[in-house]
Amino acid sequence: MALHTALCDLLGIRVPVLNAPMTPQAGGELARAVGAAGAFGMLGFDEDESEEAIAEQARLASAGGARFGIGLAAWVLERRPALLDLAIAMRPALVSVSFGDPAPHVRALHDAGILVASQVQNRTWARAALDAGTDIIVAQGTEAGGHTGSVGTLPLLQLVLEMTDKPVLAAGGIASGRGLAAVLAAGAAGAWIGTPFLLARESRTKAAAQARIIESDETQTIYTSVYDRVQGKPWPAEFRGRALRNAFVERWHEREDEMLASADAVAEFGAAKQRGDFTRAHIYAGQSVGALHDVESAADIIARLESDATARLAACRAIIADA
Ligand SMILES: Cc1cc2nc3c(=O)[nH]c(=O)nc-3n(C[C@H](O)[C@H](O)[C@H](O)COP(=O)(O)O)c2cc1C
Numbered sequence: 001m002a003l004h005t006a007l008c009d010l011l012g013i014r015v016p017v018l019n020a021p022m023t024p025q026a027g028g029e030l031a032r033a034v035g036a037a038g039a040f041g042m043l044g045f046d047e048d049e050s051e052e053a054i055a056e057q058a059r060l061a062s063a064g065g066a067r068f069g070i071g072l073a074a075w076v077l078e079r080r081p082a083l084l085d086l087a088i089a090m091r092p093a094l095v096s097v098s099f100g101d102p103a104p105h106v107r108a109l110h111d112a113g114i115l116v117a118s119q120v121q122n123r124t125w126a127r128a129a130l131d132a133g134t135d136i137i138v139a140q141g142t143e144a145g146g147h148t149g150s151v152g153t154l155p156l157l158q159l160v161l162e163m164t165d166k167p168v169l170a171a172g173g174i175a176s177g178r179g180l181a182a183v184l185a186a187g188a189a190g191a192w193i194g195t196p197f198l199l200a201r202e203s204r205t206k207a208a209a210q211a212r213i214i215e216s217d218e219t220q221t222i223y224t225s226v227y228d229r230v231q232g233k234p235w236p237a238e239f240r241g242r243a244l245r246n247a248f249v250e251r252w253h254e255r256e257d258e259m260l261a262s263a264d265a266v267a268e269f270g271a272a273k274q275r276g277d278f279t280r281a282h283i284y285a286g287q288s289v290g291a292l293h294d295v296e297s298a299a300d301i302i303a304r305l306e307s308d309a310t311a312r313l314a315a316c317r318a319i320i321a322d323a
Helices: 006-011 028-036 051-061 074-079 082-089 103-111 123-131 153-163 177-186 207-215 226-231 247-252 256-261 263-275 287-291 298-319
Strands: 017-019 042-044 069-073 094-098 115-120 136-140 146-148 168-171 190-193 221-224 240-244
Touching: 017 028, 017 298, 028 042, 028 051, 028 298, 042 051, 051 082, 069 074, 069 082, 074 082, 074 094, 074 103, 082 103, 094 103, 094 136, 103 115, 115 123, 123 136, 123 153, 136 153, 153 168, 153 177, 177 190, 177 298, 221 247, 226 240, 226 247, 226 256, 226 263, 247 256, 247 263, 256 263
Parallel strands: 017 190, 042 069, 069 094, 094 115, 115 136, 136 168, 168 190
Antiparallel strands: 146 240, 221 240
């Protein structure tokens, strides 16, 4: 028995899973390991990252001709349009354009033979992604780590699946074969998984951040704009970031203007980030942290997702009674 969905055919993969393009944790080594394990690897780019650093990660991801994807943010492309050309030049099989309207970029990507995905957070963004002609729609729930919207994965997935016959992926909170089986059973073509891959040995997550993720339970995340505001990152207000709670975010959440008026607070954050002190600096991570306990290889994460989801879906046969 094996899993097989339309996503497997579209991307030429065995396991209908993508690692989310997490900035900067999802680098070339992770994408390559995920691809080698039969799923699809994605790179995340920071708006501040140099072109050389981006090209280096793409070279790692594509070593030996491996297929990979790149995640971009629409609002970043507005400020740095050259990033799209750079991404195209790296010859990815897939580019995601999320957090804003993907429409201005779809044609150039399709002309280059690249599939386009977009993470959507509500019906309006799903409509925009479909109207733009994207090939894959990712229903990204608020449980997700990093920047996201405010609707939960399950309500969002159900409504997006009703809107289209294109492959829809689920993102946000999926950390096990049970979660993967649940979204496949609902009709998703696969899962777009971030937080669990922060614990992959091949990710660029710092060891101290991995330790905090392992310590955290499912109640210890917060959906906040504190870290964007303190770093001066102009994220559109509707996309806040889900991060682990710590003393800094507890103090300044919903008091961001006051925080910015305090030179001490801004300096405290800057110094903590510099020295990797995660009692103050941020770790973006989703609610699935409660289910994560170990650092392991990407191959082990994928093998477990695949075998547990297959077993769970097979067990579902018992739920359907003969008429
Ligand atoms: C640390 C971190 C960084 C992220 N960076 C990006 C990014 O640069 N671009 C992007 O499209 N999504 C980014 N995301 C969101 C992911 O693409 C994805 O939606 C999310 O990780 C899925 O939910 P999960 O974390 O519960 O698995 C990030 C998520 C995390 C946890």
